[in-house]
Every structure is written in structure tokens, then in C-alpha cells.
Amino acid sequence: MRKSIQAGVIAVAGLAAFGSFQASADEVLTIGVVSALEGPGSEWGRGVDGGTRIAAKEINEAGGLTVNGTTYQIRVRSYDDGYAAARAVAAVTRLIEQDRVNFVLGPLGSGAALAVKPMYEEHGILALVNSYTPETLADNPQYTYRVLPTTAEYVGPIVGWINENHPDIQRVAIISPNDQTGWDSQKSQVATYEEFGYDIVGTELFERATRNFQPFVTRIMAQQPDLIELDTTPPGTAGLIIRQAREMGYQGMFSKIGGPGVPEIVDAAGKEFAEGTVVYVAADTENPKYAEMEEAYAEIYPPPMNAFNVFFYDAAHMLFEAMQRAGTVEDVEAVRAELLAMAPYEGMQGTLVWGGEELYGNNNQLQTPTFVGLIQDGKEVIVDRIAVE
Amino acid sequence: MLQLTIQIAVNGLTFGLIYILMALGFTLIFGIMRVVNFAHGEFYMVGAIGILLLFGTLGFNYYLSIVFAVLCVGLLGVIVERVLLRGFVGRELNSMIMALAVAITLQALAAILFGPQEQSVARPVTGVLQVAGVFIPRDRIVVGVIALAVLIAFYLFLRYARYGLAMRAVAQDPAAAALQGIRPGFIYSLAFGVGSLLAGLAGALMAPVYTISPFMGDVPMMMAFIVVILGGLGSIPGAVVGGLLLGFVESLFSTFFGSTIATMIAFGMVVLILLFKPSGLMGRAQ
Amino acid sequence: MSLIKLENLCVDYGPISAVKTLNAEIMNGSITCILGANGAGKSSTLGCLAGLVPVSSGRIIYDGQDVTSHQAHQMVSAGVTLAPEGRRLFPGLTVYENLRLGAYTGHAREGFQEQLEAVFGYFPRLRERRDQLAGSLSGGEQQMCAIGRALMSRPRVLLLDEPSLGLAPKIIVEVAKIIRSINKTGITVLIVEQNAKLALQLSSYGYVLETGSLALEGPCKDLLHDDHIRQAYLGGTAA
Numbered sequence: 001m002r003k004s005i006q007a008g009v010i011a012v013a014g015l016a017a018f019g020s021f022q023a024s025a026d027e028v029l030t031i032g033v034v035s036a037l038e039g040p041g042s043e044w045g046r047g048v049d050g051g052t053r054i055a056a057k058e059i060n061e062a063g064g065l066t067v068n069g070t071t072y073q074i075r076v077r078s079y080d081d082g083y084a085a086a087r088a089v090a091a092v093t094r095l096i097e098q099d100r101v102n103f104v105l106g107p108l109g110s111g112a113a114l115a116v117k118p119m120y121e122e123h124g125i126l127a128l129v130n131s132y133t134p135e136t137l138a139d140n141p142q143y144t145y146r147v148l149p150t151t152a153e154y155v156g157p158i159v160g161w162i163n164e165n166h167p168d169i170q171r172v173a174i175i176s177p178n179d180q181t182g183w184d185s186q187k188s189q190v191a192t193y194e195e196f197g198y199d200i201v202g203t204e205l206f207e208r209a210t211r212n213f214q215p216f217v218t219r220i221m222a223q224q225p226d227l228i229e230l231d232t233t234p235p236g237t238a239g240l241i242i243r244q245a246r247e248m249g250y251q252g253m254f255s256k257i258g259g260p261g262v263p264e265i266v267d268a269a270g271k272e273f274a275e276g277t278v279v280y281v282a283a284d285t286e287n288p289k290y291a292e293m294e295e296a297y298a299e300i301y302p303p304p305m306n307a308f309n310v311f312f313y314d315a316a317h318m319l320f321e322a323m324q325r326a327g328t329v330e331d332v333e334a335v336r337a338e339l340l341a342m343a344p345y346e347g348m349q350g351t352l353v354w355g356g357e358e359l360y361g362n363n364n365q366l367q368t369p370t371f372v373g374l375i376q377d378g379k380e381v382i383v384d385r386i387a388v389e
Numbered sequence: 390m391l392q393l394t395i396q397i398a399v400n401g402l403t404f405g406l407i408y409i410l411m412a413l414g415f416t417l418i419f420g421i422m423r424v425v426n427f428a429h430g431e432f433y434m435v436g437a438i439g440i441l442l443l444f445g446t447l448g449f450n451y452y453l454s455i456v457f458a459v460l461c462v463g464l465l466g467v468i469v470e471r472v473l474l475r476g477f478v479g480r481e482l483n484s485m486i487m488a489l490a491v492a493i494t495l496q497a498l499a500a501i502l503f504g505p506q507e508q509s510v511a512r513p514v515t516g517v518l519q520v521a522g523v524f525i526p527r528d529r530i531v532v533g534v535i536a537l538a539v540l541i542a543f544y545l546f547l548r549y550a551r552y553g554l555a556m557r558a559v560a561q562d563p564a565a566a567a568l569q570g571i572r573p574g575f576i577y578s579l580a581f582g583v584g585s586l587l588a589g590l591a592g593a594l595m596a597p598v599y600t601i602s603p604f605m606g607d608v609p610m611m612m613a614f615i616v617v618i619l620g621g622l623g624s625i626p627g628a629v630v631g632g633l634l635l636g637f638v639e640s641l642f643s644t645f646f647g648s649t650i651a652t653m654i655a656f657g658m659v660v661l662i663l664l665f666k667p668s669g670l671m672g673r674a675q
Numbered sequence: 676m677s678l679i680k681l682e683n684l685c686v687d688y689g690p691i692s693a694v695k696t697l698n699a700e701i702m703n704g705s706i707t708c709i710l711g712a713n714g715a716g717k718s719s720t721l722g723c724l725a726g727l728v729p730v731s732s733g734r735i736i737y738d739g740q741d742v743t744s745h746q747a748h749q750m751v752s753a754g755v756t757l758a759p760e761g762r763r764l765f766p767g768l769t770v771y772e773n774l775r776l777g778a779y780t781g782h783a784r785e786g787f788q789e790q791l792e793a794v795f796g797y798f799p800r801l802r803e804r805r806d807q808l809a810g811s812l813s814g815g816e817q818q819m820c821a822i823g824r825a826l827m828s829r830p831r832v833l834l835l836d837e838p839s840l841g842l843a844p845k846i847i848v849e850v851a852k853i854i855r856s857i858n859k860t861g862i863t864v865l866i867v868e869q870n871a872k873l874a875l876q877l878s879s880y881g882y883v884l885e886t887g888s889l890a891l892e893g894p895c896k897d898l899l900h901d902d903h904i905r906q907a908y909l910g911g912t913a914a
Binding site for chain 3: 551554555557566567570571572
């Protein structure tokens, strides 16, 4: 009951936002969004909805989406899945049965994505999702595409950057949380570092509730690493590890190729200890378009905006352009073919291409440019922008 | 090797002192009221939140903030005992469920008021003491010294003070204590207040060392539980012995085998104790 | 002059009534005893006086005041102290700490040292065992400690519940002597005993309870010669 009220409120809010345009006699094209919009996960999940809505709004304000001579006003139908698989299934069912959409953006999160993937495949719904697990793209899905990079996508470029800029580093220890996310990401970290010829002197898993890392750090330092990779460790915890390791006399480097959160890292580690840590940066905040998008986002949700917004903004634009190229909003097969054919595509942050063959056996992964960040004076500074090969 | 051994021992001692601080209050409350205080970890969290507010946000002196935060936690404990738990003294199951309700409420309240994310405060003490290749962060030394001082004060209080004596008497025989003119209700409030205060102190001390979040009390609570089962539920010397034992075991095993193994060993010890000496290392058979 | 008056005292534990409309008077400065078999309601009566057992109906008048609803700590403060059945020492505390707890209330704390000397005067053995855990004492020593602890509160009325229980005959004589000398200092003593002979020899006045009701009362020298008492409690034949 509560869920449907929430969904209703969001739908009404959506209608109100685009109400002025719907007054015209244009056709309406409805696309679906499923994501965490309230409660846990919503700080990420709202990026899916926000990015999609901003793209739709831009098109509507410019007069609508013209496909094969017909101009459509785009309506975004958003449902909250509360970051839970069961609610995502319910939301997708509604989008299919009730709203009769052909295109969905979301959900976000491994559990939800894996739960609804069979529905997308069975009903032929073209879906642009985000999730961490490689399972999302397993079994060669025909309609499910991932539009955000995972560790597997960006570890390579960043390790390459480290390799090039810090040739003295030889021994690497990798620390990850002890759960599905950590196991998956650590595996790809190990593979990548080994590929670049590093000695992996330690792979450690810790319980997420751990705050006391002294023995842990003592143990790692006994292996004398030159670099400690913090992987998908939550940012606050990563800061604690950095601080405790520095206090135990660790002189080497840190990198955290996985997940955002530089402010939290700096808070927990202290400015001085966090200095020089290599981080993965999801979105190029120095890009002038980024500030514009933050403004547009603030009209939909309270700030701060999450980087995910950028990826779904690009994905939504790609989807709309694919419809135009295919000349249809009904024929999913045709739209899908155009969506794949239109890359390389110039997105907000650079060139986007479809890839992933090596890892997943298909090219359902949208490859995006990688930004290498460095913590300098307590702030994240982008030191390199690496385009997709 | 010697260096590593000393490092492990120093680490174990600093963890142990905090575990003792947590476990003492827990065991005191159980010993006197027969209440398994599942909200103990939340008093730890409230102590840390106190530091976040007073020291982090309002910018008061750190040591003054500790005193104030800890007193507030003690007062909160007294209120919780008087209003919510007094009716259940001696009824272990009911009081346990009530304590659990308090724990969940405090956690949710903290999440609503301060957000669910991890937060940090600036560290009042920084730097590292390096002696013969052994590293001891100065903030841990401060924590250790304060914890040790409070533990000694607590020991002297229990050993010699009139109310300390009364607490031990109520723990051993509430009816006989009443016959000496002791008001058990007053002692319940006092014990719960002091117990919460010790947990709050542990939280306040660790707030700048770790991060602060509504859920930060879960692990210390679990550690307190392990400690009192090792040492003997309700036994004060047991909490000291159990706390040091757990500190050293954790330090040793997580250094050599990782934290997952260390946690496993800790629970393994609990299983052995429960099987072969259920009253704990220092507990009297009931 | 009567110091304590029980008026129609009733004690119920749920549906079971332990004491039924008991009327009794304890004279100031006397030694009074309550006799009866196991479960006759003796200990419940003492419990009421000590404020440990709630009174179901009736009144307790102490020193002219109604103290029926007083709790244990209030009774101790008022000067009525019980040395309970089975001694109920704090086994994990030392003899000294047990005695210190006896002097927990305000008025007793002031004369602590003096009173401690007095108790050690009655029971020199306690001085020797001062820093020993109470749980490690012998039965006789524990009883001495229990009486000593009760004395530490500087009571006007000392309630003794089965002081002879489990003690060797030689020790019983010793304890009886001390009770008498305590009484000589002006402390009123109310004693509950199954050892009727001892109680009657010690006391001046006695009450006999049977299944919660008063069966008999009178001066002890009369009770000692009562046929019913001799048969039921003294194990002797009719004189």
C-alpha cells in the first residue's frame, strides 16, 4: 500500500513537471524507471531517475522527440524499489502489465538487477541497468545492458596509470570487505594487478563492522607492500585503514580503485594521511556540464547529486536517439539494433562504446572513459582522463 | 620477531582495556539486576555521538566533552532503568526484550537525527610513539591511560566506597542487603547509571579513533558479551580477565591469521567455556 | 511498656495464609520468643517486622508509630534489625565488609568504630577473621558474624531467626550467653526458634504459633511447665 502511494506521488510529481507540455496535442511516449528512490540506497538510486528525467526534460523542452514524423512528449514513469529485489519485481511487473512500456532504465543493485533480468528477457523489454555482479551480463542477455562501469572495467586503466607513473612499486596488498561485493571485486583486482606484473603479497578480507585494523595492518605490513589497494572498502572504513596503517609506520602508497567517497576518506584518515591516495573518480566534476546537471538535478531531488546521474543521462539520450534512428517507439528489436550500432557515441564525459566480450562473452557493457583521481590537500583532483580503447 | 611480539602485546592491551570498560558495565548490570542489557552497545554509541556533537560540532574542549558526554550517558542509563526496566528486575526474559527494544529505538533515533553514514571527528591527539620499532599511536595511549585510570577508580569505588560495597552486597543477596538498610531500587539505578557511563566512556574515547555511526555499538556489544561469558556473567574480576584475554587473542590471531579467524577463535573459546565451565573463568557456580 | 505491638496481623502468600490474625506485644528491654513447628508462621512474622514481608492486613505499632507499610531499609533506620534465618551473610565479602554493611544506615555510620569494637568484644573470633571471606567461616562463626552484622546497625530491637540452627551444642551455649549480654545493654530481643528449650530458657515471655494462629502465650517459666509444650516442643513426657 505504502509503496503504491509513493509510486503514485512520484508519478504525479513527474506529470506535474511535464504538465505544460502535455497540454499540446502531441503523442506521449512512456518509459519506465525502477530504482531506489527513498530510504537505503536512494543516494545512488536517485541518480537513475534524475539522469533519465533530465534527459527527457531537455528533449521535451526542445519540442519533443520526433520519431518517423510523429512528435512525442516523453513521460517518465518511476517506481521505487527500495533497493530490494522483491519490490523491483513488483515495479517491473507494473511497468509491463499496467504502463505497457517497452523501455526501462534501472534497477540499480545486484539483487534487484538479477531478479528482474529474466522478466526483461522474457517480455522483450529493452533495459539499461546498473549492478555490480558480472552475473548481470551472464548467459548472453538480449535485452539487458549495463550502462555503468564496474571494477572490472576501470581497474585496468587505473592500474595502468599507476604502472606508468609509479614504476618503483612492486609489491601490492589488496584489502576488500568480506562479502559478495568484496569477493567479486577483489578477484578482478588481483587479476588486473597480476596482469601488470605486480607481486600480490597479500589479499585480505575484513568484516564490514570492523573498526579496529591494528592487527590487520600489522599483518599486512609484515609483507612489506609498496601499495595497499583498498578496493570496494566503504570510504569511511578505508580512511580508518589508511590512518591506522600510517600510524603503524606504513610509508607506501594507497589506492582505492572502487567506489566514490573522497570526503569520507579524508575525514576518517585525516588530510595528511590521505594525501596522495589514488582514487577512482566516477564523474568528471571539472566538466562545466557537470555543474549544469547539478542545477537540473536540484529541481528534482535535494542535492547532492550522485555521479550515477551522469551515466543514466547519457544512457537515456542514447536510447531516445536510437528510437529516432530506428524510426519507431514500438519495435524494440529495431531500437536495440540502432542502440548497439550508434556507438561510439559522444556522451557528456567523452566517447562511449559497447564492449565486454572478453569478460562476459557479449558486448552488453557500455564502456566509459576512466578518470584517475588523486587526493591532494584533502580534495579529489583528476590527474588523468583515459578514453575507451 | 621480538618486535612483532611486543607490538602484538601492546595492541592486545589497548584493545583489552576498552573491552574491559564495556564488559564491566555489562556484567555489573547483570550481576545486580539480572538484566542482560542488550542496549549496552547503544550507550557506547551515544557516548560517541556526544563527542561528535560537543567536540566535533560545537568545538568544546575534548576532555571536557568526554566528561559531559559520559555524564549524560550515565543519566540516560538511570532514566532508562527507572522508567523502562525497573518493573522487570529479576525477570530475565522480559527485561532482555525490553533492553533490546531500547537498543533498536536508540539506534533508529540516532540514524534519524545524525544519518546512517559513518562520520569522523578531528583527532584531539595525533602522532605516534615509536619505541624500539614498536608503534603506538598517541591517541591510543591517551585512551589506554584514561581507561586504566577509570578502571582503577572503579575498582577502588567497588572495594572501599559505601555505595560500591552496597552494590556488591545487592549482587550477592538483594534481600539480605535490604536488611542492612540498603534500598535495592537506588542501587539498581546507580548500577545501571555507572554501567552505562562506562560504556559511554568507551564510546567517547573511541569516537576520534574510529568512525561514528548509529550502528557502531554492535561490535563492542558482541565483544562485551564474549568477555563476560569468558570471565563469568556477573563477575567483575571475570570481566577484567576476559577482557584482557580477548584483547590478546584478537591481537595475536588477527595479526597472524586475519580477523575472520580471530573472531572464530573468540567464539570457539566461548563454546569451550560454555561446555566445560559454564560459570566462566572467574565465575562462581550458581 | 510495650515497644512493639502486633494487631490482628495477617500474612498471605497468594491463597495460602501464613499468619492469621496474630496479636502480640513485645516489651521494651525484654527477650521474647516465638515458638512453633516448621511452617507455623514464625519467620513470616519476623519478616513483617523487618519490613521484608508485606503485611496483608492488621497493623504493626513500633514505639507508638504505625510502621505496617515500612520497607526493610526504613525499619533498619527506625532501629529494628533482623539477623535472618540461615545467616544470609554476603559470602563473597570479608567479615569486615559484612560488618560495615551492617552499619550502612545513617545513624549507625556515625558510631561505626565504637560499635565495631563492641561487636569484636562480643565475638573476639570475628576480629581474628576480620579479612577472611564470610563464606569461608565455620557455621558458628557465621552465626556470630550475622548477629554482629545486625548489631552494627545499633538496633533498639534485634530480631533473631533460628540463631541455633545447625550449630554444635557447645556453640549454642556460647551464642545464648552473648544474646543475654546483648539484651543487658538495653536491646530488646525477639527470637524465633525451633529449639524451644533454648528459647524458653533465654526469654521472659513466649508466643506459640501453630499453622499461623496463636496457640498459646505466657511467661516462659509457665510455658516450660505446660504439658502441651512439653509434649509438642520439648520432647519430654508430662510432668
